[in-house]
Amino acid sequence: MTSSRVELSPGQDFGSGVELALAASNQLLNARNSPNYVAQVLQGVNAVATKIQRTSQPFTGITPAGLQGQVAAVELDQPLPDLTAALEELDELYLQDAVYFHDSRYAAHLNCPVVIPALVGEAILSAVNSSLDTWDQSAGATLIERRLIDWTAERIGLGPEADGVFTSGGSQSNFQALLMARNHAVARLRAESEENRGLRLPLLLDRLRIFTSADSHFSIQKSAAMLGLGFDAVIPVPTTPDHRMDPTALGAALAEAHEAGLIPLAVVATAGTTDFGAIDPLHEVSALAKAYEAWMHVDAAYGGGLLVSPRHGGLLNGIHLADSVTVDFHKTFFQPVSSSAVLVRDRAMLRHVTYYADYLNPESAAKAQIPNQVDKSIQTTRRFDALKLWLTLRTMGADAVGALFDEAIDLAARVGTLLDEDPDFELVAAPQLSTLVFRYRPTPGGIPLDEDLADRLNPAIRAAVFASGEAVVAGTTVHGRHHLKFTLLNAEAHLSDIQDIIELLRRTGAELLGTMTADQKIADQKDLSA
Numbered sequence: 001m002t003s004s005r006v007e008l009s010p011g012q013d014f015g016s017g018v019e020l021a022l023a024a025s026n027q028l029l030n031a032r033n034s035p036n037y038v039a040q041v042l043q044g045v046n047a048v049a050t051k052i053q054r055t056s057q058p059f060t061g062i063t064p065a066g067l068q069g070q071v072a073a074v075e076l077d078q079p080l081p082d083l084t085a086a087l088e089e090l091d092e093l094y095l096q097d098a099v100y101f102h103d104s105r106y107a108a109h110l111n112c113p114v115v116i117p118a119l120v121g122e123a124i125l126s127a128v129n130s131s132l133d134t135w136d137q138s139a140g141a142t143l144i145e146r147r148l149i150d151w152t153a154e155r156i157g158l159g160p161e162a163d164g165v166f167t168s169g170g171s172q173s174n175f176q177a178l179l180m181a182r183n184h185a186v187a188r189l190r191a192e193s194e195e196n197r198g199l200r201l202p203l204l205l206d207r208l209r210i211f212t213s214a215d216s217h218f219s220i221q222k223s224a225a226m227l228g229l230g231f232d233a234v235i236p237v238p239t240t241p242d243h244r245m246d247p248t249a250l251g252a253a254l255a256e257a258h259e260a261g262l263i264p265l266a267v268v269a270t271a272g273t274t275d276f277g278a279i280d281p282l283h284e285v286s287a288l289a290k291a292y293e294a295w296m297h298v299d300a301a302y303g304g305g306l307l308v309s310p311r312h313g314g315l316l317n318g319i320h321l322a323d324s325v326t327v328d329f330h331k332t333f334f335q336p337v338s339s340s341a342v343l344v345r346d347r348a349m350l351r352h353v354t355y356y357a358d359y360l361n362p363e364s365a366a367k368a369q370i371p372n373q374v375d376k377s378i379q380t381t382r383r384f385d386a387l388k389l390w391l392t393l394r395t396m397g398a399d400a401v402g403a404l405f406d407e408a409i410d411l412a413a414r415v416g417t418l419l420d421e422d423p424d425f426e427l428v429a430a431p432q433l434s435t436l437v438f439r440y441r442p443t444p445g446g447i448p449l450d451e452d453l454a455d456r457l458n459p460a461i462r463a464a465v466f467a468s469g470e471a472v473v474a475g476t477t478v479h480g481r482h483h484l485k486f487t488l489l490n491a492e493a494h495l496s497d498i499q500d501i502i503e504l505l506r507r508t509g510a511e512l513l514g515t516m517t518a519d520q521k522i523a524d525q526k527d528l529s530a
């Protein structure tokens with residue numbers, strides 16, 4: 001039953017604190033306030049929709065200094081009269097100058113345009129506010145998450161004992177996988193000798209090493225540090241010219257470590273590296289990991305979308321051999337941040353993150369088979385992110401999501417051909433998923449621009465284009481040299497959109513080159529006359 005608004009009776013005086021609480025209670029989501037909830041959320045949603053309709057480029061080019069003063073000037077202890085005023089203020093502080101990933105000239109990082117059913121899921125999950133730690137805070141949400149974990153594990157082919165949990169992102173998924181791998185290795189060390197059995201964990205970490213390609217994501221190093229192993233416990237394995245882990249080099253690195261008395265706790269393969277979209281040779285990596293009794297983790301944060309790809313799914317061949325896998329739904333499943341999962345072949349490994357607390361998840365609950373997801377997670381309170389993927393699959397279907405990624409992969413192939421044939425640009429490698437690493441390096445008079453000059457020029461092009469807001473591209477280095485990068489994840493982007501960006505980069509490059517060479521001439525003349 002919906003009761004009317006709570007108000008003070010005339011003459012009632014409970015002090016200003018009570019009045020304030022009564023007024024504030026009108027902002028609590030409950031039956032009485034549900035019409036207000038609908039109206040306010042619609043106001044917020046409309047503000048975004050209006051902004052998106054009016055946005056004609058991915059960014060305005062605002063600088064931190066340009067916004068800092070405005071944000072600092074907000075008097076947080078003095079609220080505005082209503083949501084309308086707060087949204088107007090937000091428009092100036094944020095919406096107006098945000099970076100918009102739906103724009104077809106956003107081509108920088110692994111951010112995707114998001115699908116609408118997932119946004120409906122986002123609205124529902126935050127309003128109901130289930131917490132996925134225990135059954136008594138989530139009920140059906142737990143079962144939906146579990147079902148999606150099973151579905152993902154099945155798509156990977158991890159087998160009947162597989163399990164996993166949703167996480168906040170690829171970095172957290174990688175961390176949890178390596179935490180399980182580390183503890184698994186430590187358990188083996190303890191089982192090996194009486195002496196080890198008596199040693200506390202820190203004393204057993206010294207010889208443990210993680211092997212991963214030189215092109216893998218930095219969350220592997222960060223995980224090693226957080227696991228008490230140190231950044232330098234990660235042994236980078238060289239790649240072949242296509243930027244995939246070189247299995248011969250991996251074999252050599254493992255043998256060398258073994259000789260030195262070190263223990264390979266894990267080999268991390270990447271299925272879609274951040275820069276080149278390279279997928280490591282999963283069969284070969286698995287065979288080597290097995291030979292050295294190392295855990296095999298596959299970081300498919302980027303390439304995970306291939307699990308639903310109708311046309312490129314074969315690229316993930318061999319992923320089923322992994323002991324654990326990271327999949328980022330907030331990258332190639334077009335989900336809003338955050339939405340990721342870590343999957344594990346053997347559900348028993350999840351015990352490495354289990355700790356029973358009488359106030360939350362007593363062991364008796366586990367024995368009674370009450371599904372408390374906190375027993376599998378490094379988080380406690382946890383969002384029902386799975387709902388977004390659920391509504392996406394239930395309304396669009398998996399193939400449709402995969403088709404969006406396929407479009408981006410196909411677009412990248414066509415852009416690759418364009419860049420390869422363009423004399424002003426150097427493409428480092430043919431695209432493997434949807435990224436392209438290249439640089440502006442024209443060849444005036446048939447001679448390629450000086451390396452050092454190209455090295456200064458490309459970051460300057462990127463910065464100038466970002467400042468214009470007309471396009472957003474990323475940057476990276478290859479063999480120490482600065483390059484530009486496109487990450488394409490927008491199925492709505494046409495070849496002509498990317499051609500526009502290329503022309504913008506060319507124009508900007510030519511202008512900057514003109515200024516740089518003029519500056520250089522002045523500097524040379526000064527040197528001569530000195």
Ligand SMILES: Cc1ncc(COP(=O)(O)O)c(C=O)c1O
Pocket residue numbers: 110168169170171172174216217219270272273274299301302328340
């Ligand atoms: C290959 C790879 N792994 C892991 C991550 C980390 O994912 P997240 O940003 O969701 O933590 C990224 C991010 O781009 C990535 O490219």
